[in-house]
Amino acid sequence: MSKSALIVWGGWDGHTPEQSARIVGDILEQHGFSVDIEPTTEAFADEGLANYDLIVPAVTMSRIEREELTNLLAAVRAGTGIAGFHGLMCDSFRNEPDYQFMTGGQWVAHPGNIIDYTVNITKSDDPVMAGIGDFPYRSEQYYMHFDPSVEVLATTTFSGDIFDEIDGVVMPVVWKRRFGKGRVFYSALGHIADEFKVPQMRTIFERGALWAAR
Template structure:
């Protein structure tokens, strides 16, 4: 993919499953991140955008773009649209998956493989949990505290890709759950020629006013978009 003329960040907000109240604040925040980076946001709620070429698109942000798990008729990346998305990723395009993007397109195995995991369940409510950043270096961790607390809806996953290396983890015990103190929350990975950054943070509207979350997503966006070139 020649990214010289590809400056569009396509922000997709279409849902046929649960509709998060945080979608609009998230889309606005991501659009502002794109503008600040010198990129051009394009927000779409109509999936027919995938019926047209993505020749100006550098990164696609799927903002809690849910479908219904047990109803494949609710899936909207179908037919030639699948070919368009696959060609985009395989051509070096970037994908930013936010929260409910993992709760989507259960009838398309490739989509789940691209995101890196599928939503399985979440504990009730939005409890405050203890998060930790990993020791590695990544632009999505820039300025993030080693440990911090955050209120969100915490996703548990299934079908997690073997190459997932979390950037941020949750202490399950901190929200009263059994399990690891290193439960995956976000990750970044190369996939079939493209780059994918996913975070399960962002269920609440308040998350999109949290400087730590915003900088984390900004770093993920820039990395997935390979922008600037040194990322």
């Protein structure tokens, strides 16, 4: 029996949510998932939400109704996995700390906007990171507020070029955690859909999503 995934996209167009959602859908279908893609958070209110093996939010700078959020949190706590990337998971609902408590973090800044930086692998023995070494990346370098309980798989180090007070700050880029019985995976990489063309970015998210799925 194939696994099932729900991808919900929406919010700010600058993060290419629909295009990214469809790329993720293709990735999961290649692994035998049956995939539903929905353009509204109303899908989170579905009474059958907890039957999905994986949920991928591709929603950025948006809002979610209380019923939708309550149902989403309950589904993950009951064992449905959740995986996402960049602002399409950790800048989805800025006014919802309950959601941020589940994801393990929230975006707060990207000093310098699109810049060159380095992703450093901190857990090379984790299956998500197998065979991937440190690599250069060009995108927004995400400054996050994050939960200290997350298991960090990769980091980046900020320079003081834009704000001298963050010079040398080491920030998580990729992490995983548990939320109830559910697995949570997050990668800060993926500002726009074209970043899936970067092999390391795509591989990290692909493996992380498969890990998160029930």
